[in-house]
Amino acid sequence: MKVILTGCAGFIGSNFVDFLLEKGHIVIGIDNLSTGKINFLNEAFDSKNFTLINEDLLNINNYIKYFKNIDLVIHLAANADVKDGVNYPCKDLEQNTIVTSNVLECMRQNKIKKIIFSSTGSIYGEATQIPTPENNSFPIQTSMYGASKLACEGLIQAYCEAYEMQSWIFRFVSILGARYTHGHVYDFYKQLKSNPSNLFILGNGKQTKSYLHIKDCISGVFHGYSHTKQKVNIFNLGVNDYCQVNDSVRWICEALNLNPKLNYSGGDKGWIGDIPFIFLDISKISKIGWTPKFSIKDGIEDTVSFMKKNEWIFEGRT
Amino acid sequence: MKVILTGCAGFIGSNFVDFLLEKGHIVIGIDNLSTGKINFLNEAFDSKNFTLINEDLLNINNYIKYFKNIDLVIHLAANADVKDGVNYPCKDLEQNTIVTSNVLECMRQNKIKKIIFSSTGSIYGEATQIPTPENNSFPIQTSMYGASKLACEGLIQAYCEAYEMQSWIFRFVSILGARYTHGHVYDFYKQLKSNPSNLFILGNGKQTKSYLHIKDCISGVFHGYSHTKQKVNIFNLGVNDYCQVNDSVRWICEALNLNPKLNYSGGDKGWIGDIPFIFLDISKISKIGWTPKFSIKDGIEDTVSFMKKNEWIFEGRT
Numbered sequence: 246m247k248v249i250l251t252g253c254a255g256f257i258g259s260n261f262v263d264f265l266l267e268k269g270h271i272v273i274g275i276d277n278l279s280t281g282k283i284n285f286l287n288e289a290f291d292s293k294n295f296t297l298i299n300e301d302l303l304n305i306n307n308y309i310k311y312f313k314n315i316d317l318v319i320h321l322a323a324n325a326d327v328k329d330g331v332n333y334p335c336k337d338l339e340q341n342t343i344v345t346s347n348v349l350e351c352m353r354q355n356k357i358k359k360i361i362f363s364s365t366g367s368i369y370g371e372a373t374q375i376p377t378p379e380n381n382s383f384p385i386q387t388s389m390y391g392a393s394k395l396a397c398e399g400l401i402q403a404y405c406e407a408y409e410m411q412s413w414i415f416r417f418v419s420i421l422g423a424r425y426t427h428g429h430v431y432d433f434y435k436q437l438k439s440n441p442s443n444l445f446i447l448g449n450g451k452q453t454k455s456y457l458h459i460k461d462c463i464s465g466v467f468h469g470y471s472h473t474k475q476k477v478n479i480f481n482l483g484v485n486d487y488c489q490v491n492d493s494v495r496w497i498c499e500a501l502n503l504n505p506k507l508n509y510s511g512g513d514k515g516w517i518g519d520i521p522f523i524f525l526d527i528s529k530i531s532k533i534g535w536t537p538k539f540s541i542k543d544g545i546e547d548t549v550s551f552m553k554k555n556e557w558i559f560e561g562r563t
Numbered sequence: 564m565k566v567i568l569t570g571c572a573g574f575i576g577s578n579f580v581d582f583l584l585e586k587g588h589i590v591i592g593i594d595n596l597s598t599g600k601i602n603f604l605n606e607a608f609d610s611k612n613f614t615l616i617n618e619d620l621l622n623i624n625n626y627i628k629y630f631k632n633i634d635l636v637i638h639l640a641a642n643a644d645v646k647d648g649v650n651y652p653c654k655d656l657e658q659n660t661i662v663t664s665n666v667l668e669c670m671r672q673n674k675i676k677k678i679i680f681s682s683t684g685s686i687y688g689e690a691t692q693i694p695t696p697e698n699n700s701f702p703i704q705t706s707m708y709g710a711s712k713l714a715c716e717g718l719i720q721a722y723c724e725a726y727e728m729q730s731w732i733f734r735f736v737s738i739l740g741a742r743y744t745h746g747h748v749y750d751f752y753k754q755l756k757s758n759p760s761n762l763f764i765l766g767n768g769k770q771t772k773s774y775l776h777i778k779d780c781i782s783g784v785f786h787g788y789s790h791t792k793q794k795v796n797i798f799n800l801g802v803n804d805y806c807q808v809n810d811s812v813r814w815i816c817e818a819l820n821l822n823p824k825l826n827y828s829g830g831d832k833g834w835i836g837d838i839p840f841i842f843l844d845i846s847k848i849s850k851i852g853w854t855p856k857f858s859i860k861d862g863i864e865d866t867v868s869f870m871k872k873n874e875w876i877f878e879g880r881t
Contacts, residue, residue, distance in 0.1 A: 330721070330725065331725040331726075334664075334668065334671065334721075334722070335664060335668065338660075338661070338664050338718070342656075342660065342714060343656070343661075346652075346653060346656050349652075350652065350653065353652065369701075370720075373698070379701065380691070380700040381700070381701055382698040382699070383698050383700070383701060383702060385795055386716075386720040386721045386724075387720070387721065388721055388724070389718075389725070391717065391721065392714070392717030392718050392720065392721040393717075395714065396660060396713065396714030396718075398704075399704040399709065399710030399711075399713040399714060400656070400704075400707075400710050400714075402688075402703050402704040402705070402710065403648070403652075403704045403705065403707045403709065403836065406704070406705045406706070406835060407648065407652065407706075407707070407835050407836060408649075477703055479703075517725050518725060
């Protein structure tokens with residue numbers, strides 16, 4: 246099939262591009278390279294089935310022309326920096342909500358009927374039920390990022406109702422693995438690279454989260470997409486496990502063979518709007534036959550291993 | 564107190580302005596008069612405590628200067644035409660979501676801490692529980708309007724978390740009464756004015772909805788605002804009753820002393836994205852001492868009575 250994939254130079258996007266090309270699909274990738282890395286597309290550029298469109302998704306008129314004879318849109322482009330929302334309160338609205346509206350408009354105007362969307366476990370806010378099922382009670386948002394992803398989900402659902410589209414919405418926990426470029430492992434590694442004897446940790450280290458390996462993430466998305474046919478298909482994606490920030494710190498330090506002094510900012514949240522306990526119920530997608538293969542510890546170790554071999558990602562240059 | 568009220572020339576807005584002025588508050592009303600009627604502000608203009616700012620809320624730079632020393636923002640401005648969303652898919656995003664982001668930015672930049680927001684029962688989509696409580700399961704949107712209001716709620720909640728604001732979010736059923744200018748009573752009255760012997764009804768007439776009188780709506784909002792102090796306070800507002808479109812048609816025809824032939828478009832929905840059964844659980848606000856005074860039939864009759872005296876509202880001119 247012919248696929249448009251937004252955010253194709255990002256962590257999840259570039260891995261997904263490689264996955265699709267390997268399966269023989271034709272991929273048009275769109276990325277403004279603001280946080281995406283062109284190096285992540287090195288393998289993709291070897292394929293005649295891949296085209297990169299270097300455009301900002303806010304400028305719909307610059308790229309709507311590529312939405313012709315497309316079978317599926319995989320919309321992954323997003324501002325993914327949750328904790329910085331408080332400093333840039335309109336960024337998530339623009340990069341996530343308005344961009345998603347643009348992508349949906351490209352689809353509507355070209356009668357493209359299928360979209361896969363990367364949502365987030367943050368959308369549940371401080372969930373009333375843990376592990377949190379997809380039909381948990383009406384959420385209250387705690388971050389601009391969560392609010393923007395909620396807005397995207399609502400828009401996608403309304404487009405599905407209005408224009409006979411189909412959507413597959415995946416609410417991810419944090420993703421780990423090769424090409425990981427932001428999040429706590431990145432931050433800790435960067436700190437330890439500049440000072441191996443001290444590590445500063447936001448919160449009290451007891452924030453409890455769940456993580457999914459990038460390979461499981463992609464297999465989960467593709468499994469959910471291939472096995473469901475409702476108008477709106479929503480799935481949590483994660484593992485049946487969680488860990489504390491302190492566990493993750495220990496695994497990172499072990500992988501780096503370091504024993505830094507740990508300093509904590511304190512409090513049960515790492516930042517304003519942080520959710521102290523994220524653990525998603527994955528029984529809905531499990532019931533249709535998907536199981537993650539990697540443990541959280543595997544994911545942390547793979548991420549550290551990737552970083553060791555790719556310290557250029559810390560240089561802010563591609 | 565000094566209040567900014569957006570959508571001040573609208574149905575709910577103008578009634579709210581009169582209510583606030585009567586209580587002695589100072590009101591700065593903002594309206595672009597796109598659907599609002601300047602005539603609705605005739606009483607307000609008699610008060611020295613009222614100022615109208617005729618600006619479009621999309622143009623933040625034109626009005627942010629009025630957000631000085633404000634105690635409370637009542638944000639009612641919105642595109643309220645639910646059924647037309649399918650024809651103008653970006654209108655709700657702009658008029659509701661982006662405008663709400665602008666209003667929140669005006670508040671943040673001027674350290675204004677309190678906002679009342681008019682949300683909607685449509686936000687529950689096709690609710691899993693009827694009557695529908697505020698904490699019903701995670702909703703799936705069926706209209707651009709619902710999606711945009713969901714986005715607004717999320718934004719407001721995230722601003723409350725990030726900037727120590729407080730919000731009072733009210734999810735209304737449809738509102739009836741003096742200054743009503745859109746919705747099924749308006750549509751039916753307009754039809755019957757041009758042809759008293761025929762009435763065309765969208766759907767099968769069995770769509771089941773709940774309605775609230777404008778006076779109860781305002782008393783409910785003010786009661787909720789006055790009696791709760793959480794960071795985010797969310798209330799359904801409606802009556803403990805519902806009716807079918809056919810009941811409403813009968814009451815309208817009786818009030819007009821007409822007996823038209825009824826023609827139906829058929830199907831259980833009036834339009835794409837219509838929700839066939841809306842009935843909100845109001846026990847949360849009831850528990851803190853609020854009860855609606857008007858029945859649905861009272862509301863329909865008051866609306867027809869207003870229209871009889873104000874047929875100018877059908878002329879598309881103020």
